[in-house]
Amino acid sequence: xxxxxxxxxxxxxxxxxxxxxxxxxxxxxxxxxxxxxxxxxxxxxxxxxxxxxxxxxxxxxxxxxxxxxxxxxxxxxxxxxxxxxxxxxxxxxxxxxxxxxxxxxxxxxxxxxxxxxxxxxxxxxxxxxxxxxxxxxxxxxxxxxxxxxxxxxxxxxxxxxxxxxxxxxxxxxxxxxxxxxxxxxxxxxxxxxxxxxxxxxxxxxxxxxxxxxxxxxxxxxxxxxxxxxxxxxxxxxxxxxxxxxxxx
Amino acid sequence: xxxxxxxxxxxxxxxxxxxxxxxxxxxxxxxxxxxxxxxxxxxxxxxxxxxxxxxxxxxxxxxxxxxxxxxxxxxxxxxxxxxxxxxxxxxxxxxxxxxxxxxxxxxxxxxxxxxxxxxxxxxxxxxxxxxxxxxxxxxxxxxxxxxxxxxxxxxxxxxxxxxxxxxxxxxxxxxxxxxxxxxxxxxxxxxxxxxxxxxxxxxxxxxxxxxxxxxxxxxxxxxxxxxxxxxxxxxxxxxxxxxxxxxxxxxxxxxxxxxxxxxxxxxxxxxxxxxxxxxxxxxxxxxxxxxxxxxxxxxxxxxxxxxxxxxxxxxxxxxxxxxxxxxxxxxxxxxxxxxxxxxxxxxxxxxxxxxxxxxxxxxxxxxxxxxxxxxxxxxxxxxxxxxxxxxxxxxxxxxxxxxxxxxxxxxxxxxxxxxxxxxxxxxxxxxxxxxxxxxxxxxxxxxxxxxxxxxxxxxxxxxxxxxxxxxxxxxxxxxxxxxxxxxxxxxxxxxxxxxxxxxxxxxxxxxxxxxxxxxxxxxxxxxxxxxxxxxxxxxxxxxxxxxxxxxxxxxxxxxxxxxxxxxxxxxxxxxxxxxxxxxxxxxxxxxxxxxxxxxxxxxxxxxxxxxxxxxxxxxxxxxxxxxxxxxxxxxxxxxxxxxxxx
Ligand SMILES: Cc1cc2nc3c(=O)[nH]c(=O)nc-3n(C[C@H](O)[C@H](O)[C@H](O)COP(=O)(O)OP(=O)(O)OC[C@H]3O[C@@H](n4cnc5c(N)ncnc54)[C@H](O)[C@@H]3O)c2cc1C
Ligand code: FES
Numbered sequence: 067x068x069x070x071x072x073x074x075x076x077x078x079x080x081x082x083x084x085x086x087x088x089x090x091x092x093x094x095x096x097x098x099x100x101x102x103x104x105x106x107x108x109x110x111x112x113x114x115x116x117x118x119x120x121x122x123x124x125x126x127x128x129x130x131x132x133x134x135x136x137x138x139x140x141x142x143x144x145x146x147x148x149x150x151x152x153x154x155x156x157x158x159x160x161x162x163x164x165x166x167x168x169x170x171x172x173x174x175x176x177x178x179x180x181x182x183x184x185x186x187x188x189x190x191x192x193x194x195x196x197x198x199x200x201x202x203x204x205x206x207x208x209x210x211x212x213x214x215x216x217x218x219x220x221x222x223x224x225x226x227x228x229x230x231x232x233x234x235x236x237x238x239x240x241x242x243x244x245x246x247x248x249x250x251x252x253x254x255x256x257x258x259x260x261x262x263x264x265x266x267x268x269x270x271x272x273x274x275x276x277x278x279x280x281x282x283x284x285x286x287x288x289x290x291x292x293x294x295x296x297x298x299x300x301x302x303x304x305x306x307x308x309x310x311x312x313x314x
Numbered sequence: 315x316x317x318x319x320x321x322x323x324x325x326x327x328x329x330x331x332x333x334x335x336x337x338x339x340x341x342x343x344x345x346x347x348x349x350x351x352x353x354x355x356x357x358x359x360x361x362x363x364x365x366x367x368x369x370x371x372x373x374x375x376x377x378x379x380x381x382x383x384x385x386x387x388x389x390x391x392x393x394x395x396x397x398x399x400x401x402x403x404x405x406x407x408x409x410x411x412x413x414x415x416x417x418x419x420x421x422x423x424x425x426x427x428x429x430x431x432x433x434x435x436x437x438x439x440x441x442x443x444x445x446x447x448x449x450x451x452x453x454x455x456x457x458x459x460x461x462x463x464x465x466x467x468x469x470x471x472x473x474x475x476x477x478x479x480x481x482x483x484x485x486x487x488x489x490x491x492x493x494x495x496x497x498x499x500x501x502x503x504x505x506x507x508x509x510x511x512x513x514x515x516x517x518x519x520x521x522x523x524x525x526x527x528x529x530x531x532x533x534x535x536x537x538x539x540x541x542x543x544x545x546x547x548x549x550x551x552x553x554x555x556x557x558x559x560x561x562x563x564x565x566x567x568x569x570x571x572x573x574x575x576x577x578x579x580x581x582x583x584x585x586x587x588x589x590x591x592x593x594x595x596x597x598x599x600x601x602x603x604x605x606x607x608x609x610x611x612x613x614x615x616x617x618x619x620x621x622x623x624x625x626x627x628x629x630x631x632x633x634x635x636x637x638x639x640x641x642x643x644x645x646x647x648x649x650x651x652x653x654x655x656x657x658x659x660x661x662x663x664x665x666x667x668x669x670x671x672x673x674x675x676x677x678x679x680x681x682x683x684x685x686x687x688x689x690x691x692x693x694x695x696x697x698x699x700x701x702x703x704x705x706x707x708x709x710x711x712x713x714x715x716x717x718x719x720x721x722x723x724x725x726x727x728x729x730x731x732x733x734x735x736x737x738x739x740x741x742x743x744x745x746x747x748x749x750x751x752x753x754x755x756x757x758x759x760x761x762x763x764x765x766x767x768x769x770x771x772x773x774x775x776x777x778x779x780x781x782x783x784x785x786x787x788x789x790x791x792x793x794x795x796x797x798x799x800x801x802x803x804x805x806x807x808x809x810x811x812x813x814x815x816x817x818x819x820x821x822x823x824x825x826x827x828x829x830x831x832x833x834x835x836x837x838x839x840x841x842x843x844x845x846x847x848x849x850x851x852x853x854x855x856x857x858x859x860x861x862x863x864x865x866x867x868x869x870x871x872x873x874x875x876x877x878x879x880x881x882x883x884x885x886x887x888x889x890x891x892x893x894x895x896x897x898x899x900x901x902x903x904x905x906x907x908x909x910x911x912x913x914x915x916x917x918x919x920x921x922x923x924x925x926x927x928x929x930x931x932x933x934x935x936x937x938x939x940x941x942x943x944x945x946x947x948x949x950x951x952x953x954x955x956x957x958x959x960x
Contacts, residue, residue, distance in 0.1 A: 094601055108822050111868055117869075124395075126705075144708075184392070200379060204454070213461045227392065
């Protein structure tokens, strides 16, 4: 199929960006969206032009590297699907497709479609862990975990840290990402001792990193390729209130 | 030309530092004999860790906890994106929680046998011992493993093992284990013991007075080339499966860190041992950029077949039972669809070579769930494999509930890697290598769910103990930024960058990488022959020359330049590819993932040659070609036998 692409080009963090039009032809419907961009890049290099920079690695929906806003939607039109798992059979010959980077205050553009997401790492460093120095752990069966708790923890832990939630949120909030980690750890017995310090530390870092506040629009969860539910945000809010009251 | 013309043989490997005595006491005794570093001195010692996958993140976090000063590098934007994240199936541990007869000894035995008697007994035993502690550690970190209703950990049997020793977190075990290690790592970042350098790529090793003392890195965002000096360097940079271009590895996986170290003197061991996974989604066209693994667990219920007649292009549903060939069940009645990975892969290639393959290009076989759906019901099949079926449908557009899946083997894992001794130190003092990047524990073939185990064993438990014996002699003398060795390494990096950017070429990096991958797959893939390997060595050499003449890299040095990154990686893959072929050529036996067509039984099974080849091939990068150093393997506890799955 033949497609018209309009892609955000920005040569560097300080540069001004703009949408640039490209035509790609002969795209197989079995190709993935990123493979379609590979074809474009091969074409651009052949013409001596600068290829489009974009983040990607696993190309199977788990590393969280790929991060494109496609026709206004984070990760494109298919629900529960990362950009790398989106395939061209979703498109028709002649379609026009807009491709942009994540846009959020806390995720500055580095180049073209590549953004800086290190703020997510800082939120984890601010408390998104359980302190368990290597070699000090009791036998794994010392603390049974009810299956429903383990499953609920897993559901939150499935977050891939891609940042689609932030890109989709009108406020650029990192709430869903942060709450997923808070909920994962709060739902396990091992996570209890640090439960309060964790949530306070993470929220403080989130706010300091320039993410916006959460106003419950629900756009984050709708865009999440791993379908993390809004329940985790409820959990974070409850834990935060308790922790703040205790700290006061 | 004999195989010897491609290389020369040097002295045998001098010392593996393996302790002697009863095998179950060796690790304990090594831990006791190793010197410790007192806590106050640890602060004065800097360790560079390249890699944030399971092997790297676990090591960096643990060394940080111990009080060393750690610098940790990865090329992705976050440590959490290392390729370990993609592992699906699970992690082995000899916990015997099922009471089904598992034990450290049995895991040891299975791993030595599974590796086709090409690994070291001492190392494998240590791995089996440590395996149980890994699960404890990960549970303490909050890894949400699958649980039973009673609240205890669930296990499954994996890859044909007779016991249930595989721990898992749905189909995302690697992700959950890596997040555990990543969180432990971030905790150390906050504590100030670990400095993290994301979007940085190591491009050279710095060796001063015969010790590994630092690395040269490029900041992938600004393009700045800088050096860091330390008391020891740990490479945990993963495997080299991407030499084949198409593999199940992530796109960024590469050999540069270990290859650059190899060029500085580190031995590369058993490079030809690669694992081909039988159940991957076949290639759909020339645009294909990677291959996706479908979990091995599917073979528990799926039946593998092809049409009995070549050229039968009817839809699968229109082919009657009698005209199908369930070739695994036919050839291996005892194990059927559950034969080990290498055997299943070769059998698929054989039927496709006969012209009986299905799908585009005839490169596929069916994995059929009709019988399972009939027996268990669609709901039960969905509960077990629903997410995999969805993934298959997303990629192929076909519904596997109604039409059998098409699968084909793909490169998945590399058992070879930098040579290390029992302490995980390479032959360059101060250079340690962990995880898939080293060669140590899997011999010629890795068992399912054992790579995650090895990465975490190395990083959490082995390296932090063994490295202290080396660091006890530190801190080592300061190395000035203008030291000859530092300047030389930095210059080498800058020269290479200059070269690529100024080369007046007309072909893209990817076009070369694809072509190299095809050569490797054709001649150094599932089946290797003397003739084919010689041909490949010639073809790679020619293509490499053309690469340097014609490769075109756009953009500049001082910016994010993904083509430049790729160019350096592909340049190293060329040299690795040559060495893989030479290694495969010299090993005229078949063993594990290395199948030499000349060495097979009458019914087409692999034939090992213990007389001649019971050794590790450790290759030195010589000025005039590779130099082979042999490390003899000794089996005191598991008697080598020929594998049989009939
Ligand atoms: C699809 C798939 C499924 C798998 N499933 C299983 C399974 O179920 N069970 C199992 O046991 N094993 C499985 N494996 C194998 C296993 O996942 C890997 O062998 C293992 O995770 C490798 O871990 P590692 O830490 O050694 O390397 P990686 O996780 O690959 O990490 C490498 C690290 O090194 C960094 N790096 C590399 N080069 C450089 C450089 N030059 N400069 C700076 N940084 C660099 C990278 O950024 C990264 O952080 C699977 C593999 C694949 C491909
Ligand atoms: S590239 Fe890894 S999730 Fe898309």
